Amino acid sequence: MAILLGSIADDYTGASDLANTLTKNGLRTVQTVGIPDPSLALPDVDAVVVSLKIRSVPASEAVTAATSAERWLRQRGAGHVLYKICSTFDSTDAGNIGPVTEALSDAAGGGVVLVTPAFPETGRTVYFGHLFVGGQPLNESPLKDHPLNPMHDANLVRVLTRQSRNAVGLVDLTTIAAGPGAVKMRLDSFSFRTAGVTAVIADAIFERDLETLGEVALETPVSTGASGLGLGLARALVRSGRISSGGATTADAIRPVGGLSAIVAGSCSKATLHQLDIAERSMPVLRLDPERLLAGPDEIAAAITWAGERISAGPVVIAASAAPETVSRLQSIYGREASGHAIEAATSIIATELVERGVRRLVVAGGETSGAAVDRLAVPAFLIGPEIAPGVPVLRTVGNAQGDMLLALKSGNFGGEDFFAAALAMMH
Numbered sequence: 001m002a003i004l005l006g007s008i009a010d011d012y013t014g015a016s017d018l019a020n021t022l023t024k025n026g027l028r029t030v031q032t033v034g035i036p037d038p039s040l041a042l043p044d045v046d047a048v049v050v051s052l053k054i055r056s057v058p059a060s061e062a063v064t065a066a067t068s069a070e071r072w073l074r075q076r077g078a079g080h081v082l083y084k085i086c087s088t089f090d091s092t093d094a095g096n097i098g099p100v101t102e103a104l105s106d107a108a109g110g111g112v113v114l115v116t117p118a119f120p121e122t123g124r125t126v127y128f129g130h131l132f133v134g135g136q137p138l139n140e141s142p143l144k145d146h147p148l149n150p151m152h153d154a155n156l157v158r159v160l161t162r163q164s165r166n167a168v169g170l171v172d173l174t175t176i177a178a179g180p181g182a183v184k185m186r187l188d189s190f191s192f193r194t195a196g197v198t199a200v201i202a203d204a205i206f207e208r209d210l211e212t213l214g215e216v217a218l219e220t221p222v223s224t225g226a227s228g229l230g231l232g233l234a235r236a237l238v239r240s241g242r243i244s245s246g247g248a249t250t251a252d253a254i255r256p257v258g259g260l261s262a263i264v265a266g267s268c269s270k271a272t273l274h275q276l277d278i279a280e281r282s283m284p285v286l287r288l289d290p291e292r293l294l295a296g297p298d299e300i301a302a303a304i305t306w307a308g309e310r311i312s313a314g315p316v317v318i319a320a321s322a323a324p325e326t327v328s329r330l331q332s333i334y335g336r337e338a339s340g341h342a343i344e345a346a347t348s349i350i351a352t353e354l355v356e357r358g359v360r361r362l363v364v365a366g367g368e369t370s371g372a373a374v375d376r377l378a379v380p381a382f383l384i385g386p387e388i389a390p391g392v393p394v395l396r397t398v399g400n401a402q403g404d405m406l407l408a409l410k411s412g413n414f415g416g417e418d419f420f421a422a423a424l425a426m427m428h
């Protein structure tokens with residue numbers, strides 16, 4: 001199996017978002033969890049998205065994991081590797097978007113790397129290097145209150161410069177509107193030798209901007225971006241005639257699996273909090289007490305008992321999610337990372353216990369939350385099913401010890417208000 005496009009995703013929801021975009025744009029795609037074990041039989045595909053859980057780990061750890069994944073992808077033929085980051089650029093000043101981008105560039109022999117988190121379908125656009133979420137600059141959007149990676153600067157050239165060894169450039173919209181030739185000339189002007197630049201933030205507002213960027217990026221070994229850049233790369237690959245006929249289908253991935261269904265949420269995003277309020281009208285919802293979760297195992301045991309009493313009658317929802325004031329209070333007592341990781345551990349135990357009790361259709365809300373749950377479940381890979389909402393597909397497990405399951409890994413910010421019911425309606 002030769003891979004045409006390889007990707008390394010910094011979290012698992014982001015990976016399924018990208019895999020969804022690649023599939024929708026014609027590439028047969030599989031999502032692996034980490035570098036797959038050689039014994040795992042992967043289907044014949046055009047693209048592989050290796051999911052890593054490195055968004056919020058120390059940069060040196062992220063670089064080691066990402067460069068190992070890059071070697072694995074190159075050995076299987078990937079001519080281009082996309083580092084999939086969040087469309088809201090979630091990272092801190094000590095974050096790894098800069099270090100991983102520079103390390104992937106070094107591994108490919110140097111060269112300038114296009115970087116853009118733009119994803120117009122979900123309202124993420126970049127103009128003169130400034131990221132907008134819907135109509136708001138990033139630093140005024142709900143991302144300012146993210147529990148792990150609060151975003152306080154919309155100027156991505158500045159954000160990336162703080163994370164990078166080398167200088168960071170900008171390709172502005174005017175250049176992009178002039179087409180691939182103009183973008184290439186601009187990139188050449190940034191060559192490391194003359195300008196000391198490795199990463200270049202690229203503006204993009206419309207899909208046509210991402211098509212231009214995808215065409216240029218495909219001729220380079222590495223790019224960094226969100227699903228929008230994935231769309232550009234996939235369309236460029238299809239236009240190049242290198243995708244064998246047949247394209248991608250998602251029907252096989254949603255064959256019914258039966259079993260019970262549940263939703264576990266650890267995302268504290270505005271979108272998830274509203275989706276939980278809406279779910280409460282049609283499903284039993286248990287709001288976990290975060291302080292009790294951190295105090296010991298009793299809250300987990302109580303949640304499992306609560307679910308056990310209800311789940312045979314229909315789906316249940318268990319959520320650690322809380323509003324920014326509650327999250328801040330907890331963090332001021334236990335620390336930002338310690339409370340985040342402890343709650344991820346708790347929600348992942350709850351997800352695993354539910355699967356042990358017969359859940360085969362599982363929705364997880366939150367990137368880090370999904371990563372922790374999928375790791376504990378030890379799912380090796382996913383086939384990509386149809387889209388539930390922009391950025392969120394139904395996933396079918398591949399090589400799973402508990403038998404086939406259907407999952408949806410929802411990025412915190414994604415999905416309409418009825419997302420949870422909509423997801424379960426597509427999973428049988």
Ligand SMILES: Nc1ncnc2c1ncn2[C@@H]1O[C@H](COP(=O)(O)OP(=O)(O)O)[C@@H](O)[C@H]1O
Pocket residue numbers: 146147148266267268269272290320321322326327330331339340341342343344365366367368369370410411412413
């Ligand atoms: N009540 C809470 N207080 C503090 N942190 C929380 C709470 N509930 C969940 N968390 C943590 O917040 C983080 C949410 O991140 P994530 O799961 O990636 O969601 P998103 O997709 O919205 O970014 C996780 O580390 C999770 O454990």
Ligand SMILES: O=C(O)[C@@H](O)C(=O)COP(=O)(O)O
Pocket residue numbers: 011013014015017018085086087088119226227366367368391410411412413
């Ligand atoms: O690009 C995106 O916005 C998503 O794919 C993503 O990575 C979101 O992150 P989480 O909300 O932490 O899942």
